[in-house]
Amino acid sequence: MLPLELIRRDPESVRSAAQRKGEDAPVDEILELDRRWREHLHAAETIKADQNRLSKEFAQTRDESLKGRLKEMAERARADLAQAEAVKRQLDDLLLRVPNIFDDSVPVGKTEADNVVVREWGSRPDLASPRTHYDLGESLGIMDFEHAARVSASRFAFLLGEGARLERALVQFMLDVHTREHGYLEVQPPVLVNSASMVGTANLPKFGADAFKIEDRDLWLVPTAEVPLTNYHRDEILDAESLPRKYVAYTPCFRSEAGAAGKDTRGFIRLHQFSKVELVKITDAETSMSEFEGLLADAEKILQRLGLHYQVMLMCSGDMGFAQYKKYDLNAWCPGLGRYLEVSSCSVFNDFQAMRANIRYRPSRGAPPRFAHTINGSGLALTRTIDAILETYQRPDGTIEVPEQLRPYLGGVDVIGKR
């Protein structure tokens, strides 16, 4: 969230940032509630201070004649405090609904058409009549949507045989690169998290409908490993020397919104459950932007090693989302689909998430704590990486050549579907 102090001091900039993101920011309501909160709080604290003084006197003198006044003061303080707290609750709830501001380098725009291609890597493979990954996957017997619909629902999938093994190989490969070469700590996090964690990463209160909730319990299926990884340090004060913290985790991700839009209904693209290797960094306020570029490069490295053509897209203000300060998408080319698929989304949040999750660090010994900065990105989404591989490395007979770097992870197999 944004500091209340910022909204007091410069409501106009908060309002205009929200507007350029295509979001609403209840700035006026917040300012009014803030005024009322402080009014009640001040009244309550003034009485409470008097009461404390008199109560101390009573403790020493045992002068029973003070009791009437004390009782009355206690009641008044309680009433004022109750009002202050009620107003503060409303105020806090609204604060959680104010979108983040964004970096100067973010292009102002309304839709994805206003996003900017920052760079491209590789080139589109020259294929005669490329088939889609789901066509290939089903005919190879490594992807199965029909049985998934029977067992679960639409928007679920089975990976079978070499398909399942391909995902396992990719996971292994990605984790190895990120831990050995990029210095991330491998983590196996819980995939059920509580509401406070969902608030911490800004999945709540606004986007509860996008996630799956466990019935009768305060637990949510994670929409991304970002939630448990970022919230790992919730309510902590970290040593500056221990920053940046770098975590990588492979988890399933669960999203209930997938499907609502009626988009990407075919194929292994937009599912209620998908797998992802996720990168998270907790940094200080000074180095977050360079650490962000570093994380992006770490994710790109995977695509490069796999030999997949991709573009880096800088998201415009209107397309970047509620919480992000700056965001890049990595889009991998899928020849069969004839378009790019988003295989990674890398974001920096400034202190927006850290304020919600109360993640701080002490810049130096004795210095007051500051809010950390948080960064995350997919490194990469497994499902769509598989799509890009199948479509990029397909051969005329419908079999799939395994990318060089992946072969050791597939036990030396160099072609999928070979009989």
Place this chain on the structure above:
RNA sequence: GGAGAGGUGGCCGAGUGGUUGAAGGCGGCGGUCUCGAAAACCGUUAUGGGUCACUGGCCCAUCGAGAGUUCGAAUCUCUCCCUCUCCGCCA
């Protein structure tokens, strides 16, 4: 899931209604001593918020969380969460 024990400041650990935001110890920081260091000694050492005559002062809150009793709660009551031990169950 059942039974029992327990959750206090960076850590250990006192504290069962009244100058207890919290003894004592450890650790950290500053100082005295020393050529320097160690030891010893002295001092200091939380977080959030409000407010003002604002590089400082005053005030409020915080002893797992929430609610309650009381003029007053770390201390009493209730609910919840978590940890530990034993049993059960399992991967």
